[in-house]
Amino acid sequence: MALFFKPQKKTVVKRKQQLTIDTLNHEGIGITRVNKKVGFVEGALPGETVLATLTQSKAKFERYTVNKVITPSPYRVQPFCVHYNVCGGCQLQHLATEQQLAEKQKAVNSLFEKFLGDAKIDLNWQSVINSQPLSYRRTARIAVFYDKNKKEYLFGYRQKGSKKIININSCQVLESCFNNIFDVFHPLLARLKTGQSITHLQLYKTEVLALIIIRHIKPLSEKDINLIALEADKNGWKIVFEGETGQYKFTDKNAAIQAVINNKSTYILHYFINEFDIKFNFSFDNFIQVNHKVNRAMLKQAIDWLNLKNDEKILDLFCGIGNFSLPMAQRVNKVIGIEGVSSSVEMAKFNAQNNQIENAKFFCQDLNEPMAKSSWFNEEYDVLVLDPSRAGAFDILSQLKLKHFSRILYVSCDPVTLARDSKLIVDAGFNISKTGLMNMFPHTGHVETMALFAKS
Template identity: 35%
Template structure:
């Protein structure tokens, strides 16, 4: 028999906000218990209402700001606080990135027991309309008599009722209502659970997930949607291998890294960084800090499509890129050929598995670049000194695993953390991307 959930306290409670959590919520205490409060900033005094009771902490949302932080700004989006896509639009962007740097410093101290010798200036780009990749939920809501397209409500499984989105690329962010209207006209509107968007340098691709075959009339609706708004429409009837463009809608998606003379082509569902402007700054900084020399060999782990491998190959003697996804490896090699780069090779390998038999681990590398997923790169770290790696650029999308891995590199393997800093890949969210440079003590 399930335990009954305690009823929420009624009325508003007044508290002082002591700081921000790593998820971007205000931290307070009341009646000896920690509180995590949405729409609150450090130093503020607020009245909040409870939204959830937990054993070790409670949750709430600030509904009255009695004393505002100087960092508080008016959110641009009218849906802020309801939509779960953003959590920090009420904080000035400059303060957001400072908060992220503080988060990184905190986990370095607590988890990694390390600190960089020098802090890098934060990398920042545009704060609005930056997101070029997203998976949007779709739901026809009978009670509303229409279809919704967008992100889920904060803290609930329901889709938010959005008229637009200020962080999505304008090709989609300004046309959510257009997409919703088009889906609402389909006979299979109840069988379209999501739309995936992908924008490179060229027009936008929309991948419609369809759980039932569209009729000829449905295809005509999608054809008009594409023609009217310069969309290239793809359909997905099953797994990613079933994704196909509608007739005449094929598009070779690509993005450019102009400083390095590189163009990378990708498929709509391939992993690419969502923020193209910031990605360019990130690649530039990584190469400047890693400083590959014309006679050096570089190992690029978790290389994906070659986002770092191909620019590296422009500046050094030889690059080996390693990635678990065979499809990405194939497309990385094709990107190298299209760019006329012949001093890079790509290998498929599970970088969390047994690598003892891998031939690329029998070579010598002067430097290495690591760009792992949230799980980090701990399983690979002990190989690096054995391979002769003197300098490492570690690009991270999750500060806790970067801190854990920094502990191993510095306190276990004898590297120094020379530099570290954050990158604002996802403005208005609590997501922290960062970069750290490690060097052998004798460097």
């Protein structure tokens, strides 16, 4: 008979240690050297001496959380949110806003030095596309969880370093129209008979609409639907219910616009980019940029940097609903947009048609797969535009004949994959012409960067 032994999980002795912080990494976590390892110290700032508790010990690194700041940084400030110490939404409220940007720029520099090595690339930093510090999020997801033991609802975000949902009473980074959403829904959930089937609320704010999608895994009673609709109406919110089958139910005919795309009924919203006189329609399952102001400035900067000519042809990869494709199509001969999510491709086509832009064509393809047999892949282009997810664009960049492009614009939401992918571009004979931060998510560890590459 064979005996199987389950290995015992190693217990970390939570010792306290005094540490001096050297720098921040790209996630906004303090970095030091401790016990001949890299130490990650959450909540600490460069130059600070802190008393911290060990929470994880591995062969090459250790993790700590701050108990006490002994010598504070001159840039340390009081967090504005009462939930900051427990909520996982923001990571940098304890650092002055302008210094957040300075530290993020240093982190990007360090990553480029790591990946490009001896190349000694000058990133030629440009002015930051900045954001208002509060009320900038036009989309957000708020979780709903019913604790059966305590017989109460948890309504809020995930706890720091955990999947656990914690109650939130306010969130100042949400668009101001949602300022009182927690005050309304905390008592409302307790009044519902079938509220335990609600999993989360998805918020959307456009120029003309404040919308809340109620997602639920079992049917809600008509009485509960009417209670929610009544409270929403008092606060100027439109409500859509998304049930367990993915079907949408509207309590107000004006809650969204119904359009026909490829003979399929789809409910869509819209936002405007006034600088280009473009109306972008989007559906509930489409990705849009969270920060509308920064998105507008980002599009303008991209076009300014590229200095597009009317006889040029652009390949726009990870094009989404046409966010970059359509403004650029107004200035060039042709744009080909490629996106792996079919619903986004259909919306991009609809947006092109709706804005009477005839020189933008869109195709659905997984950009992590081989492309050699694709018709669009073997065409000639002047400009390459990339706006990938956090995974980056390594697979497609490895396949493209990069030397055929004169300029490459890379819009990044992850500085690690940006630096990694940039080596491919530089090795193909390009220089980094300009680099700039975009403060899409103030007070968080997210780093959004735009980089322009020009052929040497």
